[in-house]
Amino acid sequence: MSLTVFPVPGDGAEDVLVAELGEYAGFAYTGTDDGSLLRVSPDGRQIQRIGHTGGRPLGLEWLPDGRMLVCDARRGLLAVHPDTGDLEPLVTEVDGRPMRFCNNAAVVGDGTIYFSDSSATYGIDEWKRDFVEDTRTGRLLRRDATGQVSVLLEGLAFANGVALGPGEDYVAVAETAARTVVRLWLTGARAGERDHLAKDLPGYPDNIARGSDGLIWVSLASPTDPVVERIQRGPLPLRRLVTRIPERLQPKPKRTVRVHAYDDAGTLVHDLDVSTPDFHMVTGVREHRGRVWMGSLHEPAVAVLDL
Structure with missing residues (x-):
C-alpha cells in the first residue's frame, strides 16, 4: 500500500x-x-484557506444546509460557510458551563447533531494529562433541530470520534483512553441500550466516520503503550505525578499510520497498517469512493491511500 x-x-x-x-x-x-480551515484538491495541488475559527478546529462534518460543522476545541460547535467563511456559533456551553474540549460530531438528516466533549477537566493543550490520568469525564451530547442540547452519555474515557449507524439507529463514540468504540442505540427495541461496536483495540482510537462504503472507519493514533496502560491502572496520585514530570520523560505516542473499518456487526473489514517515515499519528479518517483520507494532530499535511 502506498500513502500519498x-x-x-x-x-x-x-x-x-x-x-x-x-x-x-x-x-x-x-x-x-492556527485556526485555519483549508480546502485541498484531490491531487493535492490546489490548497485554499476558506475560513478561520479563531480557535482550534478538530472534527468536521457537513450540515444539511451546506455549511460545514466544525468542532472547535476552544470555541465549541460552529457552523462555517465554505464559500464565504461566515461563522455561526451553535453550542458554546452546556448547562450553563463552557465546553472544555469539543472534539468530533455526526449529523442526522434533520439537522440533529451528535457530538463529543472529550473532558470536563482539561482542554486540548492538556490532552495528555486527561489521557494519562484517565479522568473519565468525557461526554456524548446531542443538539436537536431546535437547538436544544442534552447529555446522552457521561463518564467516557476521553470521548472522541462520533459516527451514526446506517439508518441512524445508533450513534457510536470512540473512547480513546479505554481503546473502545461505544455504541448507544437510538431507535428500535434496543433504544437506550449501550454496548460496544469494537473493544480491546490494538491502539488508541481518535476520530471515526462512516464511509461511502457504509463501514465505520476508525483512526488509531498510536499503538497500545504498555507503560501508559499500567499508569492508567495505578492510583490517582501516581497518574498525576507522571503528567508533571518533564515533557521529554513523559510517555509519547508511537509513530504509526493505521486505520480500521468495521461493519455494523462489529466485524473488522479493513486493517490498513502503513509503514512510512513521512506521516504519523492518524487522528482523522474518511473513506470516500475507494480513497481513504487521513488527518493528523501533528503533521502539517493530510494523506490519502487508494484502496
Whole structure:
C-alpha cells in the first residue's frame, strides 16, 4: 500500500472531510492548529484557506444546509460557510458551563447533531494529562433541530470520534483512553441500550466516520503503550505525578499510520497498517469512493491511500 502525503500550510491537520457534490466534489477539507480551515484538491495541488475559527478546529462534518460543522476545541460547535467563511456559533456551553474540549460530531438528516466533549477537566493543550490520568469525564451530547442540547452519555474515557449507524439507529463514540468504540442505540427495541461496536483495540482510537462504503472507519493514533496502560491502572496520585514530570520523560505516542473499518456487526473489514517515515499519528479518517483520507494532530499535511 502506498500513502500519498499532501503538505498543507499549517501544523496539525487533525481531521478530514470530503465534499460529495458541486464544484468541489472530491476535494478534502481540514483544519489546522492556527485556526485555519483549508480546502485541498484531490491531487493535492490546489490548497485554499476558506475560513478561520479563531480557535482550534478538530472534527468536521457537513450540515444539511451546506455549511460545514466544525468542532472547535476552544470555541465549541460552529457552523462555517465554505464559500464565504461566515461563522455561526451553535453550542458554546452546556448547562450553563463552557465546553472544555469539543472534539468530533455526526449529523442526522434533520439537522440533529451528535457530538463529543472529550473532558470536563482539561482542554486540548492538556490532552495528555486527561489521557494519562484517565479522568473519565468525557461526554456524548446531542443538539436537536431546535437547538436544544442534552447529555446522552457521561463518564467516557476521553470521548472522541462520533459516527451514526446506517439508518441512524445508533450513534457510536470512540473512547480513546479505554481503546473502545461505544455504541448507544437510538431507535428500535434496543433504544437506550449501550454496548460496544469494537473493544480491546490494538491502539488508541481518535476520530471515526462512516464511509461511502457504509463501514465505520476508525483512526488509531498510536499503538497500545504498555507503560501508559499500567499508569492508567495505578492510583490517582501516581497518574498525576507522571503528567508533571518533564515533557521529554513523559510517555509519547508511537509513530504509526493505521486505520480500521468495521461493519455494523462489529466485524473488522479493513486493517490498513502503513509503514512510512513521512506521516504519523492518524487522528482523522474518511473513506470516500475507494480513497481513504487521513488527518493528523501533528503533521502539517493530510494523506490519502487508494484502496
